[in-house]
Amino acid sequence: MSQILLLTNNPMNEPTFEKRLRQLGHEVFISRELIDLCLMEDANNEFIKMFHQIILSETLANAEVKELVRTLSSYSIPIFRKSDERVPETELEEWKELGVTEWIESRPSIESLREKLSCNNVRKEGKIVFLPKSEEKRPLSALTLSGGELKLFRILYEQEKQTISREEICLRMWNRQKSNSSMSQLSVMVKHLKDKLASQHIQGPIIETCWGRGYRLDETVYEQVYLDADELKYGNE
The missing domain is CATH 1.10.10.10 (Winged helix-like DNA-binding domain superfamily/Winged helix DNA-binding domain)
Known part of the structure; x- marks a missing residue:
């Protein structure tokens, strides 16, 4: 199964959700400190490549999520936003355009969580391409x-x-x-x-x-x- 990075402002908020992920066989790494590292300018975020999927907790403000998505989208790794609320279709479309792959309920059933994290939403190995900075326009x-x-x-x-x-x-x-x-x-x-x-x-x-x-x-x-x-x-x- 996938290696999942769950970014949250409060790790104590995540045990139930983490348990469901592990029930599906996923490896889960939960962190608050990595949020700041991801948002640091010129930080070395190569560790992100270890993960197949990223989940952003509902404890993160929308402004934080936008900044994280902006930083993390270059790694071609699916990014999910966890939330207690159902998002209107028009707003969901804007989030997807920003780079959020899918919305996940904070208390999902095993079945819905399984489908949201299906193989169609997993980073495909070998698909990430980094070009040298010197490449001409x-x-x-x-x-x-x-x-x-x-x-x-x-x-x-x-x-x-x-x-x-x-x-x-x-x-x-x-x-x-x-x-x-x-x-x-x-x-x-x-x-x-x-x-x-x-x-x-x-x-x-x-x-x-x-x-x-x-x-x-x-x-x-x-x-x-x-x-x-x-x-x-x-x-x-």
């Missing part, structure tokens, strides 16, 4: 993206690290106002673009979800990809 034309993904990338890139609202993206992508359909379509396209870029070795969070405001490209993307004048001109036509 690539032109956008060197990446394999669909027409819609190219357009979305240009829209985000032209913001120069600034946030752009979902409403504005929908208007520029499809020339229509915000609706449930367009919001859903945009969420799917953002996920596909992130996955496509990651599969072509673009590092970092890639696209950041700015809570309640919209999206922006992570600054590391600008260090890895560039648009030449012709591409910028084409994107504005």
